[in-house]
Amino acid sequence: MKCSEFRKNIVLLRELPEKQQEALTEHMQSCAECLQLYQESETFQRSVKTALSSREHPSDPSALTNRIMRSLADERIEKNIFGRLSFESVLPPLRLACALLSVSMIVFFLFEFRSGGTSAHTPMSVTTKGDVALDAKLSETFGEKWNRRSTAPATHLSFLQCLHECRKSQGRLCSDCLKSTTNN
Amino acid sequence: MASQSEAEIISKAIAGDAQAFRSLVEKHQGFAYSLAFRFLANRTDAEDATQEAFVRLWKNMAGYRREIKLTTWLYKIVTNICLDHLKSPKNKRSRQLINVDESIADKIGTDGQLINQELQEAIIEMAQTLTPKQKAVFILRDLEGLTVDEVGSALNMASWNIKSNLYHARVKMAQLLGEYYKEKKMNQT
Numbered sequence: 001m002k003c004s005e006f007r008k009n010i011v012l013l014r015e016l017p018e019k020q021q022e023a024l025t026e027h028m029q030s031c032a033e034c035l036q037l038y039q040e041s042e043t044f045q046r047s048v049k050t051a052l053s054s055r056e057h058p059s060d061p062s063a064l065t066n067r068i069m070r071s072l073a074d075e076r077i078e079k080n081i082f083g084r085l086s087f088e089s090v091l092p093p094l095r096l097a098c099a100l101l102s103v104s105m106i107v108f109f110l111f112e113f114r115s116g117g118t119s120a121h122t123p124m125s126v127t128t129k130g131d132v133a134l135d136a137k138l139s140e141t142f143g144e145k146w147n148r149r150s151t152a153p154a155t156h157l158s159f160l161q162c163l164h165e166c167r168k169s170q171g172r173l174c175s176d177c178l179k180s181t182t183n184n
Numbered sequence: 185m186a187s188q189s190e191a192e193i194i195s196k197a198i199a200g201d202a203q204a205f206r207s208l209v210e211k212h213q214g215f216a217y218s219l220a221f222r223f224l225a226n227r228t229d230a231e232d233a234t235q236e237a238f239v240r241l242w243k244n245m246a247g248y249r250r251e252i253k254l255t256t257w258l259y260k261i262v263t264n265i266c267l268d269h270l271k272s273p274k275n276k277r278s279r280q281l282i283n284v285d286e287s288i289a290d291k292i293g294t295d296g297q298l299i300n301q302e303l304q305e306a307i308i309e310m311a312q313t314l315t316p317k318q319k320a321v322f323i324l325r326d327l328e329g330l331t332v333d334e335v336g337s338a339l340n341m342a343s344w345n346i347k348s349n350l351y352h353a354r355v356k357m358a359q360l361l362g363e364y365y366k367e368k369k370m371n372q373t
Contacts, residue, residue: 011354015332015347043365044358047303048326055218056230056304061210064217064231068209068238072202075239 001027006034010041134164194254198245205245208254209238215255216262222323223266225308233269237261259330260338263320270316310360314353321346322353 006027009016013024028035058064138160166174188196190211196204213234220233240261248257307327311319317339324335325346335346 011351011358012347015350040362041358044354044361045326047361048307048357055214056221057214058217058231058234059227061213064213064234065206065209067231068213068235069202069206071235071239072205072242075242 003027003031003034006031007037010034010038013038013041134160138163190254191250194248194250197242198248205242208241212255212258213238216258219259219262219323219328220266222308222311222327223263223319224269225312229269233262233265236265240265256334256337259324259328259334263324263338267316267320270319306364307357307361310357310364313360314356315349317341318349318353318356321349322357325350326354 001023006024009020009024013021016024024038028038162174162177166177190208193204193207197208216237217230217234220237221227221230224230224233237258241258248254311322314322320339321335321341324330324338325332330338332343332346335341336343339346341349
């Protein structure tokens, strides 16, 4: 064995296979320089072993235990909060809410369909301030004809809008409005 | 709790028994702390790492395999936490300023104990100059006395990689220790 090879391997003496260890031992018996290197390495290992004999300990073990257990408790609280908010836990109530919403919407539309859709227009024409004023004006202009409009509530709103637009833009009624007022 | 075997205590802890886990903490925190201290050379950081290690252990208790010793698992957890800490940018910045945070004068004991303590602190301080991987391999193999296979399992490293890091770590540590002894001799004369 060459000295260079010995120097390379002596550092990892304990990690080498038995045969290689024997070869290293043989070499240092015949080489004083390598033997010294081995002794230095041994001193290093001994120093490390001496250092190993004393271990650092926590200054207050019970305080450290309490600190660890407190952090576990915090972890559990956090886990519970986020556990409740997880997708799996939120899904069932979300499904129920969607189902209830769908059912209530179906019920609402069925009710609306059965009542003929009248309820939607009548409040619209009287709830806004502008509509009430226009209603009074139209009543004044068309008299009895306008007051009978409730017999055709479905067309009332578009007719009302048309009348309003005609009066605003042209100052007179268009042919459609004239026809509607004559029919009414 | 003292009359129960560790296997029983572990089973209870897996089932979520906090009191059983507490007894595991009491038994192993000293070992986890001293390992963390060898890595971090700072009491506060070592306590933080120990705390984090047990929190991780608690979280992953359900995945514990009984054929592995709890200490082996703890070696892995503590080492990973310490390596993460050593690789963090904050730690890299302060690495040059690291000192063992307690003076030897604060230690009470016989002369022999004082020498051991001083040497241990010197070795830990010298280990701060190693790269995180070199340091991990050196601490686990030379200071903790783990086998190469155990080190490989704790660090997820191949045998050749461990030996390579160990070689560089030992060469550097031997050089530093040589200088340390030289300095001590000079101070004595």
